[in-house]
Amino acid sequence: MLVVSACSAGYVESEPSYSEGPRPQSPNASYIWINGNWEWGNNHYTHRNGYWEKPRKGRTYTQGHWEHGNKGHHWNKGKWN
Numbered sequence: 001m002l003v004v005s006a007c008s009a010g011y012v013e014s015e016p017s018y019s020e021g022p023r024p025q026s027p028n029a030s031y032i033w034i035n036g037n038w039e040w041g042n043n044h045y046t047h048r049n050g051y052w053e054k055p056r057k058g059r060t061y062t063q064g065h066w067e068h069g070n071k072g073h074h075w076n077k078g079k080w081n
Contacts, residue, residue: 018047030055036048036050061079063078
């Protein structure tokens with residue numbers, strides 16, 4: 001687990017770097033890999049490891065990503081669309 005402190009609520013000065021370890025084997029050929037996400041809480045980001053998940057019928061998954069703005073870097077969590 002990696003923790004990154006904030007410069008403003010939900011924002012950090014620089015985008016943290018993080019490399020996940022090797023992916024575990026997929027439980028089934030139909031599963032998709034969900035990259036690790038960063039979660040905001042107690043005035044800092046904590047990294048959560050990626051995992052395999054069964055796809056949701058009729059939906060696609062958009063991986064999370066960092067965005068830069070006037071206040072700093074902010075994580076947009078991955079989601080099902």
